[in-house]
Each structure stands twice: as structure tokens, then as C-alpha cells.
Amino acid sequence: MRILAVLLLLAAGAPAQTLRSAGERRGVLMGTAADTMDIAHDATYAATLAQQYNMIEAENEMKWGGIQPTQGVFNFTPGDTLATFAEAHGMKLRGHNLCWHSYNPRWLAKGDFTPSQLYTLLETYITTVAGHFKGKVFAWDVVNEALAGDGSGLRDSIWYNQPGIGLTGPAYIDQTFRWAHAADPQALLFYNEYDVEDINPKSDAMYSLAKGMLARGVPIHGVGLQFHVSASQGSLTPAALEANMARFAALGLQIHITELDVRIPVDADGKASASDLAAQAQRYRDIVSACLKYPACTAIQTWGFTDKRSWIPHAYKGYGAALPFDKEYQPKPAFASMLQVLKGPTESTGN
Numbered sequence: 001m002r003i004l005a006v007l008l009l010l011a012a013g014a015p016a017q018t019l020r021s022a023g024e025r026r027g028v029l030m031g032t033a034a035d036t037m038d039i040a041h042d043a044t045y046a047a048t049l050a051q052q053y054n055m056i057e058a059e060n061e062m063k064w065g066g067i068q069p070t071q072g073v074f075n076f077t078p079g080d081t082l083a084t085f086a087e088a089h090g091m092k093l094r095g096h097n098l099c100w101h102s103y104n105p106r107w108l109a110k111g112d113f114t115p116s117q118l119y120t121l122l123e124t125y126i127t128t129v130a131g132h133f134k135g136k137v138f139a140w141d142v143v144n145e146a147l148a149g150d151g152s153g154l155r156d157s158i159w160y161n162q163p164g165i166g167l168t169g170p171a172y173i174d175q176t177f178r179w180a181h182a183a184d185p186q187a188l189l190f191y192n193e194y195d196v197e198d199i200n201p202k203s204d205a206m207y208s209l210a211k212g213m214l215a216r217g218v219p220i221h222g223v224g225l226q227f228h229v230s231a232s233q234g235s236l237t238p239a240a241l242e243a244n245m246a247r248f249a250a251l252g253l254q255i256h257i258t259e260l261d262v263r264i265p266v267d268a269d270g271k272a273s274a275s276d277l278a279a280q281a282q283r284y285r286d287i288v289s290a291c292l293k294y295p296a297c298t299a300i301q302t303w304g305f306t307d308k309r310s311w312i313p314h315a316y317k318g319y320g321a322a323l324p325f326d327k328e329y330q331p332k333p334a335f336a337s338m339l340q341v342l343k344g345p346t347e348s349t350g351n
């Protein structure tokens, strides 16, 4: 029995023990948000990142506030550092993001610019940044979080209506994609959004937006589903996740899971209960399983990978422990469930 198991394992190749090697076999990139400061100052962080993942994205350093904190001065150093790290470790670099209502530097957000000035600022920014990272960034979140929470339309922002760049409706979104495509025709261009994981008014609005962009000939290649979710959210059934992915796949778009984390309640020390960790592992399992059902779903990225570095405790009071590795870089049940799903039935049954 044991010999048979060994022979079968040999026939299948060495068992995949990392997310990246298991993902490679399933044709899905396994990624994480990362930060150059942590890479530089935390050797375990850097080693785990390189070992487990084949895609990275700057958590903040490639946002407008990171790249152009001072008007007219572009800082590409962190992005270039990530590109070098990615290349050294056989990883892809995902770009995040070119146009967002948030994380804009003060000079931009409070600059009282006219629509025509903003138009030029955005065009210059996208052209310069996408041009700089041409050949290094394989996919960009071109526009981030442009939809209103209730699905009623576009949210307020300096690019849309406060005062906006002078274009009506979704035309400003179309234009940003056209600029990005002109600057880097090879890059895959994504529209990225949160709270659009199941079928709801906001994901309906995103579906209409993407469909409209395609009809207008806009160069959009995919949608990013952020997946900042909780373990207890009842609406995120496997059927709902799959139905939502199915409709975007049917448009011919790629799907990237871009910012996955599964928050659970924690105590004052940041510790979670065993039952919440198990519920979290099940949630990760369902999400990875849903992605694997659709060839269009080509990347699964978590928003960080260690509970030592996560935005959740800051953004959601009383919650934390949202990532696959704990604060000591030990794999959690969530890691085991992701790996098991990626390995698939043949490897995980062990016979």
C-alpha cells in the first residue's frame, strides 16, 4: 500500500508544497500584496514571500500617493525594487493602481484644480507610470473602486464629479484605460472593486460597466474582485461566488482575486479562536475552489500573507488574523486549506 502510494506520487511528480508550485499546476498565479520596507528589514518575510508566491503587488507604494507625493516628481524606486525582487524570484508584478478616489497626495486632493487641469494631470500620470513600468508590470488595476456602494452609479471623486476631468458618466473610466493601453499595449488592464464577490446591486453595476466598456471598444481585459471578506458573511455561498464569476467569465474577461483576506474576531492580543480559524479556512477553501472552476480566473492574491503585517486590525476594529500565515510565519489552517484545494483530489487523498 505504501509502495503504491510512493509510486503514484512519483508518477505525479514531487508533491507541491508551496502555494506557487501548486498554483502553477492549476494554471493560477498565487500572489500577495507586499512592501519593500518589510522585504528589506525582515528576512523571514522576504524568504516566505519568495518561496510561496509567484505574483506580488505593492500594498501602497505604487499608488498615486506613493509615486508622486510631490507635484511633478515621480518616485519609482519602490516599484523598481519590487520589479527587481519579482524578476529575481520568477514572480509577476501586478500594478495597483492608476486612478482612485483615495490615497491621493494632498497637493492633488486639495489642489482646487479645474477639470481640464485634472484631465492633463491624470493623462500625464497614467502615461508616465504605465510607460515607466512597461514590460515590468504584467497587469494593472487601472481604475479602483469607482462604483457607488448601493450600485446606483459612480461614486463621487475628483476624477468623476468633484470636479471631474470633464467627461460624462463612465467616459472618464474609458479614457483612463485608453491612456494605459497606449502607454503599455502588452499590459492586461483591470477594473478593480470591493463588495462585488457575490451577486448584489454593486456587482450588477460592475457587470454593466464592464459590458458597456467592451461594447464601446475600451481595452479592458479583466476584473479584479477584491475579496476583503469576513468568515461569517452568509451571502458568500459557493453557488453565489460561482454565479458571479461565471457571468464575468462569459464576457470574455479574466478574473483576478486581488485583495483576499478573511477577517475574524480577535482578542486584545490579536488571538483568534480555533473555531473561527476553522471557519476562516473553510472560507478560503470555498473562494479558491470557485476560482479553480473557471479558467478565466487566473490569479489569486491575498492582501499580505502574514498576520504580522495586515491592514485589517486598523481598518476593522476587533477583527484581525485574516491571512494564511500567523505573526510568526507559521502556516494556519487557512494556508492548509488553500494548498489542499490547489493540489486537487489526486494529491490530497494520498492514494
Ligand code: XIL
Binding pocket: 059, 060, 144, 194, 226, 259, 311
Ligand atoms: C489599503 C492598505 O492596505 C493600507 O495600508 C492603506 O493605509 C490604505 O489602503 N482597497 C484597496 C487597497 O484597493 O489599496 C486598500 O489598501 C484596501 C482596500
